[in-house]
Amino acid sequence: MNILDDKEFCAELNQPTLCSVRKWKSARGLWKCAVSEKPTGESSNVAEYSGFLWDCSSGIEMKDATVLENSATNGNGKHPQPYLGHFYIGSSELTLVNLHLTAASSPPEQKRKSMCDELKAQRLSAGIQETLKVQGQKLNNTGNEDNAPEYLCVGVADAGERELLVLGHFGMAPDSPEMECMRKEKLSALLAPFVFTNISTRTPQGSRCLDNIWTSRSLKKIYTGHCWVVREGLTNPWIPDNWSWGGVASEHCPIVAEFFVDVMLKEHLCNGNGVAVVERGDTMSKHER
Numbered sequence: 092m093n094i095l096d097d098k099e100f101c102a103e104l105n106q107p108t109l110c111s112v113r114k115w116k117s118a119r120g121l122w123k124c125a126v127s128e129k130p131t132g133e134s135s136n137v138a139e140y141s142g143f144l145w146d147c148s149s150g151i152e153m154k155d156a157t158v159l160e161n162s163a164t165n166g167n168g169k170h171p172q173p174y175l176g177h178f179y180i181g182s183s184e185l186t187l188v189n190l191h192l193t194a195a196s197s198p199p200e201q202k203r204k205s206m207c208d209e210l211k212a213q214r215l216s217a218g219i220q221e222t223l224k225v226q227g228q229k230l231n232n233t234g235n236e237d238n239a240p241e242y243l244c245v246g247v248a249d250a251g252e253r254e255l256l257v258l259g260h261f262g263m264a265p266d267s268p269e270m271e272c273m274r275k276e277k278l279s280a281l282l283a284p285f286v287f288t289n290i291s292t293r294t295p296q297g298s299r300c301l302d303n304i305w306t307s308r309s310l311k312k313i314y315t316g317h318c319w320v321v322r323e324g325l326t327n328p329w330i331p332d333n334w335s336w337g338g339v340a341s342e343h344c345p346i347v348a349e350f351f352v353d354v355m356l357k358e359h360l361c362n363g364n365g366v367a368v369v370e371r372g373d374t375m376s377k378h379e380r
């Protein structure tokens with residue numbers, strides 16, 4: 092992700108210039124974004140940044156976001172670093188961990204894959220566990236524990252009871268041995284291994300499950316059971332495709348998951364553009380997805 096690209100994308104959603112975006116018939120919303128101040132990884136010797144994009148008019152509010160430097164990265168930036176964000180979504184306080192790990196080996200590399208599987212699993216496990224450990228320390232240091240919600244004062248062993256989503260590009264299927272560390276932390280993948288998340292003009296149906304959303308046990312209770320991969324509208328005539336045109340915007344398909352939450356609405360305001368702004372406050376009487 093490029094910092095300018097993300098901000099331009101956010102601006103396009105709020106003040107569209109593209110004809111296809113202007114034609115949207117549903118509510119346009121009020122979009123905001125946050126991008127990591129420093130790189131969270133590297134791809135082809137190019138620095139990568141992580142970010143979050145959310146619709147404020149849906150009752151979503153960001154509390155804070157930070158890049159977590161853990162013992163697996165040693166601060167050198169050569170290994171992917173989690174980008175952690177705390178959000179208010181309706182009446183819930185939710186923690187999102189954005190990860191972009193190394194892609195899985197291609198078929199010609201399978202012979203070498205067995206030699207590095209154990210090392211990769213140890214590094215991934217250390218990264219996830221350190222992330223949860225740091226998160227637990229941050230939560231436990233939020234202030235007076237007597238007045239804090241119960242889930243803010245739990246230990247790492249109770250990660251499955253936190254309102255936690257770990258999402259992004261994992262480079263491997265959820266049933267891979269390397270992902271055992273996620274299951275040990277009581278996290279569940281929403282997409283099955285046979286649901287492909289990559290895309291190209293040659294294989295528009297995909298061929299591998301590389302991306303996913305892992306949810307804590309507490310959030311699984313309000314999960315609607317609906318999670319799917321978006322494949323439509325991901326190409327554009329102006330995107331290069333090798334020596335041709337009409338390529339895909341990204342080799343990663345968007346993933347959509349639905350949860351039931353109580354939306355909190357304080358009052359409906361309007362900015363200068365007539366866009367509704369929602370603030371937290373009184374609880375609505377219905378559930379929103």
